[in-house]
Amino acid sequence: MNFQSFNFESSLQEGLDAMGFDQPTPIQQMAIPVILEGKDLIACAQTGTGKTAAFVLPILNKISKSGSSTLNTLILAPTRELAIQIDQQIQGFSYFLGVSSVPIYGGGDGVIWEQQKKALETGAEIVVATPGRLIALLAGGKMDLSTLEHLVLDEADRMMDMGFSDDILKIVNYLPQKRQTILFSATMPPKIRQFSMKILNKPEEISIAIGKTAEGVTQSMYSVYDTQKEELVRHILSQKQYEAVIIFCSTKDKVKALYKVLKKGFDVEAFHSDLEQMEREKIMSAFKNKAVKILIGTDIISRGIDVVGIELVINYDTPSDPEDYVHRVGRTARADKEGEAITFVNPKDQHKFVRIEKLIGMSVTQNPLPESMEKGPEYAGDKPKKDFSSAAPDRNKKKKKKKKPSGPASETPREHQKPRPETRAPKSDQSVENSAPRPESKPSKYSQRKNVIEP
Numbered sequence: 001m002n003f004q005s006f007n008f009e010s011s012l013q014e015g016l017d018a019m020g021f022d023q024p025t026p027i028q029q030m031a032i033p034v035i036l037e038g039k040d041l042i043a044c045a046q047t048g049t050g051k052t053a054a055f056v057l058p059i060l061n062k063i064s065k066s067g068s069s070t071l072n073t074l075i076l077a078p079t080r081e082l083a084i085q086i087d088q089q090i091q092g093f094s095y096f097l098g099v100s101s102v103p104i105y106g107g108g109d110g111v112i113w114e115q116q117k118k119a120l121e122t123g124a125e126i127v128v129a130t131p132g133r134l135i136a137l138l139a140g141g142k143m144d145l146s147t148l149e150h151l152v153l154d155e156a157d158r159m160m161d162m163g164f165s166d167d168i169l170k171i172v173n174y175l176p177q178k179r180q181t182i183l184f185s186a187t188m189p190p191k192i193r194q195f196s197m198k199i200l201n202k203p204e205e206i207s208i209a210i211g212k213t214a215e216g217v218t219q220s221m222y223s224v225y226d227t228q229k230e231e232l233v234r235h236i237l238s239q240k241q242y243e244a245v246i247i248f249c250s251t252k253d254k255v256k257a258l259y260k261v262l263k264k265g266f267d268v269e270a271f272h273s274d275l276e277q278m279e280r281e282k283i284m285s286a287f288k289n290k291a292v293k294i295l296i297g298t299d300i301i302s303r304g305i306d307v308v309g310i311e312l313v314i315n316y317d318t319p320s321d322p323e324d325y326v327h328r329v330g331r332t333a334r335a336d337k338e339g340e341a342i343t344f345v346n347p348k349d350q351h352k353f354v355r356i357e358k359l360i361g362m363s364v365t366q367n368p369l370p371e372s373m374e375k376g377p378e379y380a381g382d383k384p385k386k387d388f389s390s391a392a393p394d395r396n397k398k399k400k401k402k403k404k405p406s407g408p409a410s411e412t413p414r415e416h417q418k419p420r421p422e423t424r425a426p427k428s429d430q431s432v433e434n435s436a437p438r439p440e441s442k443p444s445k446y447s448q449r450k451n452v453i454e455p
Contacts, residue, residue: 006032008057009064011096016057019092025050030206032058040181040203042196044188046326049208051184052089055152060090062149063125064097073126073150074175076168078158080105080130080277081284086154087128101126106133107277117142131159131167138174145174151199156185157192165195172199187323216338217329220365221353223379224344228369229316230261235370236314236342237266237294244287244310245294248328250317255296258316262294271297299324313341318349322359342367347377354381 002023003016024032027045034041035058045051055075063072077083080103087103094101102119104127120127120143127134137143151172153159159168181200185192188207196203224232233247249255252272259270269283269292286292299319310332319325325343332339343364345353357363369376 001029006036006057006061008061009097012057012061012064012093015093015096018095021053025054027051027206027208028054028057030208031055034204034206035059035180035182036061038180040200041183041206042188042193042200042203043182043184043206043208044186045184045206045208046186046330052086052154053093055154055182055184056086056090056093059126059150059152060094060097060099063099068125068147068149069123070147071123071125071127071145072148073152074134074145074148074171075126075128075152075154076131076134076159076171077128077154078130078162078164080107081280082155083128083130084281090126090128099126100124101128103127104129104133104137106130106136112277131164131171134171135167138171146176148175149179151175151179151181153181153183153185156183156196157187157189160191160195169198186327217332218338218340219329219343219360219362220341220367221343221345221379222367222369222376223350224346224369224376226346228373228376229344229346230258231373232344232369233258233314233316234262234265235372236312237262242293242311243290245312245314246310246328246331247294247296247314247316248319249296249298250320252298254317255298259296262296266294267292268294268296271295273298299328311339313339315341315343318343318345318352319356320352322352322356325356326360345379350379353379357381 003021004013006024008016027043027049028051031041031043031051031054035055043051043054045054059073075083075086077086083103083105087101090099090101100123102116102124104116104120134143138145153168159165181203183192183196183200183203222232237245247258249258252274255270255272259268262268269287271280271283275283283292283295287295296316313328313332315325315328319328329341332341343353343356353364363381366379
């Protein structure tokens, strides 16, 4: 199958040809016909599978075919980064169509808001928004959604995790009941399925390789103590001249700390929530343009960052959620390219990595530490050791237990008995001993459009 099989409008197909789009991915093959038919859809597909094009292309085709000049589609995304990315892809696909889009998101200054407002007043067929900013616009009576025909929820599971379910239901109340609703999610827990039933009408369902990593990713791990991580990451980055690397840390404090260490010898930037929006956009633009080679961040960049050519992903900390591992690794080996993913696993995170291996259905290769480094902890696979401390071995010596006194307790009256020595290990030790790991587009051909209600 190729894209010509969908019988898209000639102007849309011309754009795809110009961009080098030939064969659709599996999710595109399955989702595009359903959306073209006008049916509601629940689609489960991991990051890096081409799901954005899967819903954007059929919607652009329908808008182009109808000649609609009013607001036609609302796309909700969990983060500003993903909203910007989707808007950029729409601009690329619609270059020969004259269909316009505008991203609406919070966190910017007054200049950004004025730009967004002006775009709405000019008119756009597609709005890509984060729920929080859109709620503010709707509450202030600033938007008219009465002409809406399509509602798309992208990364629905992420929006649920971020607490946007109530905001989404409020937004839905502003929309026409007669519409096509499309929900894309990387995972499909029960709460997503239950939520989808509230806003979708007899949806078709598609699921593509949940929990599987891309075939082009070479995955490996190091079993390390926390004190060895900095030396190991410097060693890895020194082995070759990487053009694009992402390092994931579990917290923004670790991102900042690692940035201070690596900036002395590498071309690196830190990406975290404490940065102003303009700073974040500047850093991301530099990374996409290869002006910055290494990006350190939290899971805020594990979804919604579409950068082709990322050679290496390093999990500085093992992800707590196995599905987050899939999203992180999905940053590399995109668009049928190859990539590498390396994970650092300390003793207390071994059970997390066991769950990751079970989800992806494979055992990840363990790399030996460089000869210049001391020996790391033993990785026991699906039988983690009881010692879950991430400190060095010499700090983990076990204390000997005292023996119980011998002789019957009845020989001396209770009130004359001396206190018996403690025969059990302290509670904190016992809990460790007995705990088990849980498992740029051309001007639009449409004119005088308005999506903003005049006061």
